Amino acid sequence: MFMAAGGAALSAYIIKPVLDKIFIEKDEHMLYILPFALIAIYTFKSIGKYLQVYYASYIGLDIVTRIRDRMLEKILTFEIDFFNKQRSGELISRTVNDVERIKLVVSNMIPHLLRESLTIIILLGYILYLNPLMAIMSLVFLPLAAKPLSKLAKKMKVLSFTLQEKISDLTARLSEMFNSIEMIKANGVEAFELQKFKEENHLINKIGRKAVRTTEMVSPMMEILGSFAAALIIFYGGKQVIAGDMSVGSFFSFLTALFMLYTPIKTVSRLYNQLQDAVAASERIFSIIDREPQIKGGDERLHEEIREIRFDDVSLSYDGKPALKHISFTAKRGQKVALVGNSGGGKSSIVNLLLRFYDPDSGEITFNEHHIRNLTLQSLRESISIVTQRVYILKDTIASNVAYGRAIDEAKVIDALKQANAWEFVDELPQGIHTPINEFGTNLSGGQRQRIAIARAIYRDPQIFIFDEATSALDTKSEKKITEALENIAKEKIMFIVAHRLKTIENADKIIVLKEGEIVCEGAHETLLAHCEEFKHLHGLTQTEA
Missing domain, CATH: 1.20.1560.10 (ABC transporter type 1, transmembrane domain)
Known part of the structure; x- marks a missing residue:
């Protein structure tokens, strides 16, 4: 200069x-x-x-x-x-x-x-x-x-x-x-x-x-x-x-x-x-x-076995509009908890709170004795795998998509694909698990993409599974096979299932029926069919659609 x-x-x-x-x-x-x-x-x-x-x-x-x-x-x-x-x-x-x-x-x-x-x-x-x-x-x-x-x-x-x-x-x-x-x-x-x-x-x-x-x-x-x-x-x-x-x-x-x-x-x-x-x-x-995040993690790491998740009088609103009102329930290790209800009932809001995408307006959510606000976000979300109706597929190989964010263990990838009923079609591909996938998975069918997403969730081996309409794009045969596989996985996990087709949650240990942000019924499938009018109504609708 x-x-x-x-x-x-x-x-x-x-x-x-x-x-x-x-x-x-x-x-x-x-x-x-x-x-x-x-x-x-x-x-x-x-x-x-x-x-x-x-x-x-x-x-x-x-x-x-x-x-x-x-x-x-x-x-x-x-x-x-x-x-x-x-x-x-x-x-x-x-x-x-x-x-x-x-x-x-x-x-x-x-x-x-x-x-x-x-x-x-x-x-x-x-x-x-x-x-x-x-x-x-x-x-x-x-x-x-x-x-x-x-x-x-x-x-x-x-x-x-x-x-x-x-x-x-x-x-x-x-x-x-x-x-x-x-x-x-x-x-x-x-x-x-x-x-x-x-x-x-x-x-x-x-x-x-x-x-x-x-x-x-x-x-x-x-x-x-x-x-x-x-x-x-x-x-x-x-x-x-x-x-x-x-x-x-x-x-x-x-x-x-x-x-x-x-x-x-x-x-x-x-x-x-x-x-x-x-x-x-x-x-x-x-x-x-300079902007500060509105959701900040705590200092406690969730490293122990999760025995129980408890919602205690939890309410949530989005921009002042109520989404959940005084929700209370408990999910224990080894249980499959289903969330059902009409659109806008509050099913996805409960999922959002479990992942701490939002904080409740009032009430408490605890994992064992730990308040969710006190847990680090990293350890909380590492304990959870979620599969939604909207499938996220990366422009990478099948193996990289299944092992997303983790080192690729080929044997573990194949095992996850088998449990997700995806190995049959992957094994027929010229490059197997190393086959490249287009952006958004355009070279796969909707059902294949969903099975890859389920395999990704299984690969993580979390303590909590959340399946939000995760089998909606599958045929009945594939859905049955995956449901059987998830039955085995669920024995040592806490599993939340958000379902529209009530047939997929017949074996759930607990079904929570939501309407306009409130729990109207809670119990096993047969009990609800006998005593819950809202569940009977939902069951009738799904039978008609079927």
């Missing part, structure tokens, strides 16, 4: 001896020295620029890597409610696009700003040394630019923030579009989606043009002010040269330094405007990094 700035000043300085010694005094000796001095100056300057760019880029990349790591680390600590209310594309945009803007500042703008500022100081010192009066005259117009530059910077910050928000919206729309591509094509609404995309894309274009106009107004403004200064110096300096008070070399050296001085001043002004884009990006980034 010092080399680059010093090289710029030396470039202006060498004009004086070139003109005075070679062209006016006709000093042949200097003719052999100054060309080599010029080469040395520009070599010195170029090496300085290279070193500055290399090390600034290195630092910028390192900072960006750390910020991205820190952002994702923080995002992953946030509660489920945060993700339910945020669009995934927005989070992707902040993690990728906004952080990239910080990289441009650290690796490009700040070093450039420092180098140009240093160049200004050195050149300013040089023209003050050559002729203090002319130096003051040349800079008299600069204060006129202060107020307009300040206004442009404020406008640029607002435009940058708006532009980044709109880019986030566009990223979110693309994410939603590609995730819903089957629905889009099935409904023939490609033109409709394209039109919505175009509207947002054109709005970004419009805001971007405003930002360019705002940024580029700096350059002509500084050029015009510079021309007034140059005109004044040429007039006053020309009179000095004619009067013999100043040499031609000194005048041109001063004029060269002045032109070189206005270039970094103009650059610094423009960079200050562009920095507002990074300021807006940093505000969006640190709004995430």
